[in-house]
Amino acid sequence: MDKDFLGAGWKFPVRIDEDGSFSLSKHEEDIKEAIIIILKTIQGERFNHPDFGSGVYDYLFSPVNRSTISLIKEEIERSLKKYEHRIDIEEVNIQIEEAGKLLINIEYTIRSTNK
Structure with missing residues (x-):
């Protein structure tokens, strides 16, 4: 399968290779890093x-409850649908860990084209 339509971009975080060029991420790795960039920006x-x-960081000091988790989930889905057209979101799961820490798992399918 030709994966060129998935693209390539600078590695995140940005790194320099031994030859002085920028390290690149390709295909699935580029998508994963793009998701992180979208959500952390x-x-x-x-x-x-x-x-x-x-707007995920808007909830940083919000109470950890069902309402907040639902809003975060909606924000993740909205942002990824708007900015990452190479994927279809299957499910966003958010679990509460100790001390109010949230564990976010995003399941997605990579599209066969980016149209």
Whole structure:
């Protein structure tokens, strides 16, 4: 299967190879890193693209309850549907760990084309 349509981009976090070039992520790895970038970018953080990212950090000091978890889940789904067109989201699971820590698992399918 030709995976070129999945693309490639700078590795995240950015790294330099031994030959002085930027390390690249390709295909599935690029998608995984793009998801992390989308979710970790605070909306308004990018000057030329202020709506890029997610509002997940808006819930940082919110109470850990069903309502907050539902809002976070909706925000993750909304952000990924808007900015990562190479995937179909199957499910977003959020579990509460000790001390209110949230464990987020995103299950997705990579599309056979990016259209």
